[in-house]
Amino acid sequence: MADAASRLHALVEQLLGAPFRARVRAWDGSQAGPPDAPILVVRNRRALRRFLFKPGELGLARAWVAGDLEIEGDLYAALDIVSGLVWDRGEDARSLTEALRDPRFRAAVRGLLRLAGPPLPPAPPPEEVRRAGHLHTRRTDRHAVSHHYDVGNDFYELVLGPSMVYSCAYWESPDPSADDALERAQRDKLELVCRKLALKPGQRLLDVGCGWGSMAIHAAREHGAGVVGITLSHEQATYARKRVADAGLADLVEIRVQDYRDVADGPYDAISSIGMAEHVGAERYREYTSALHALLRPGGRLLNHQIARRPRHDENAYRIDAFIDAYVFPDGELAPVGTTVAQLEHAGFEVRDVESIREHYALTLRRWVANLEAAWPRAVGLTSPGRARVWRLYMAASALSFERNRLSVNQVLAVRTPDSGASGLPLRARTWN
Template sequence: MTGAATKILTVFEEVIGVPLPVRVRCWDGSEAGPPDAAARVHFRNRRALRRVLYSPNELGLARAYVSGDLDVDGDIFALLDVPDLVTRLGENRLSALPLRSLVRAAGTFAGLGAVGPPPSPPSIEMRRKRGKRHSKSRDSATVSHHYDVGNRFYEMFLGPSMVYSCGYWPGGVESLEAAQYAKLDLICRKLDLKPGMRLLDVGCGWGSMALHAAQNYGVDVVGVSLSNEQVEYAKGRVADAGLADRIEIRVQDYRDVDDGPYDAISSIGMSEHVGLANLPVYTAKLFDLLAPQGRLLNHAIAAVKSLSDNVDDGRSFIDRYIFPDGEILPLSKTIDALELSGFETRDSEALREHYALTLRAWVQNLRENWDASVLQVGAPRVRTWLLYLAASALGFEEPHRLTIHQVLAVKPGDRGASGMARSRSSWYRSIEVPQIETGPRVD
């Protein structure tokens, strides 16, 4: 008699459309697939199948994994790196199967006991969103869902830099902390920061950019975030550094900032939360807040091809668990909005490979601090972040899915003056990275 593992593997290979180089183990003790597979998938109970049956796409499998009904041992990258796996799951290929294959798959699942009402989603899933998309109140709620889960947890995988965005890994930079220092310094040089300037850091996170700019470039900084926990943490770091007279951190929506003009604005990993409909509002607001010849550095993930038709279908893992209402837009949409607001776009630098390196470093940190992380936020949330970080790393390693750009834009001055140097040479001078503590801070 064929065990559950063989039947399940057969169904999934038909759905995905390619052989799966994984070992499958089931609740009945049966196993199937290559014995030496780098990744081993364990269906702990029949409920895992019901989750997939009721959500036959990436969301169903994510729910099974996050809840613990399904487990992955070994190398999670080996599982997620199956050619086009995430894309194929996102296409909901089960519903696109020929009728004969669909009946056969449903019969297999029913025969294995995957019957009954749909299981409740894991408690950390965000399902109901109140208010108009990208209204101030809804944006505040969605940001809180992602960031207000405990600063200690973020320390576990971000490390001492506490920077939650793509690092910069030029030659000679080999640690996560050095890459994040190099990225912050590169942004400061692109903004041409000088002592006495005012910098607005939109989506300031845990205060790393504000601290770097004030400590190394002598500027005064206002940082704004919608996350209460981030702001409290950043204020503590500012106080510890003795810079409370130079750095102000606020819980504030960027739309409510009214104390311009600023000489420069940094927006690092924030505009993904703005949304296509609000992008003109965002760029116009930042334009108004800048002094003439002021510079904006917008550091954001971009889609290689338009994803706007797929915004918020409610079925994606990212929307339910990671970035509710997040929108990854093509670079062209951002540049169009900037220029329609009056900015002159002066430079765009793609850092796709750099983000892949950063994400793999975060995965390594999370693995090394797995038990401590579970104690902080519980196993479901740690599983969620591992799945998200690993899948994202692979997404940036492929050339046709995701990328990330630093776009430098200038508010023209008198007679169109921009104050730009004639070359980029000063941006890429040798970076003197100080001796930095490595690894997450774990007490």
């Protein structure tokens, strides 16, 4: 199998019908491709078998997670280049069915099969979730949350930094350089949410998907609100309760392990849902919006902070990402922002403001990736090599998706407007007081 890299590089260009701008280093030590380009390291023929058995995103992800495939050089540039090999990602992805009608494409596939060798593809890496259906029952949602969040609080401290906020920060500058820039940007995001909700001392806030307690602590400490934070993760709850106690806020903040469907002690003056609604699912989203509407007092505000995907043509359905579903957050589903707004309105909310902060998430993710890479040996020790690779790929690829406008993130402010029609919001938008 001498000079496997030249053969592989030529076959990939044949698949793409265009130059392949990455350099390839194959298992035999050979290299081919532009000399100054990022290097795609194909460690063994098993990587090809994984890709050929599951063409597209999932096959490449399996090879990456298993360590059969690696990248040297600029990770983001390499992922941009390799995305051309993914046929199931968005409007610009090539249809595999259509491609297979091209004789040149079929010849390239046959060549890759010969290069990959005869053995059947190996089993998926152990980090891959195996389950049937997207039921979004209380049990399956608990399992999905545990898979994603119970990786270990030490691991999340390493990636997220002291703020322990696992959602988009709110940046002042597109080129943050200070060591504490991420912490300040996360604090600014929490403050923005509190101002949009117009929190005041003595009010009750329900924080749905409270994570490690950062929003609950900020709302109580800075605005005097009484906060109930709910999560399905026992590890998060334990960590959050300690933080609350250490901050001297136990009289204002209660952290519960509880499903949003089981909260029954309304009404609340305000509800924050930050980075949680992506995991509700299409089957349950109307139930989610109706439950939050019922928990608010008339005139109460909801701030729904949620990732959205770009719609294809006139289609507004939810969609599941194969890699994220298998390795990152099982049962996570993304919808266009218009679908989310419609669901909130159907539940009885009056939607008063929608703010896209898409670029802010790209900056946040790049900082998280830098944190992970800077402490890579410790990250591997806290989890596993495969799990650390999952998070590096997930965050870097997501950063590119936000930068390229394939994904967005929106803060939707909605009100349970009373029958009188008095929303309680200021006449001039975005003064948030």
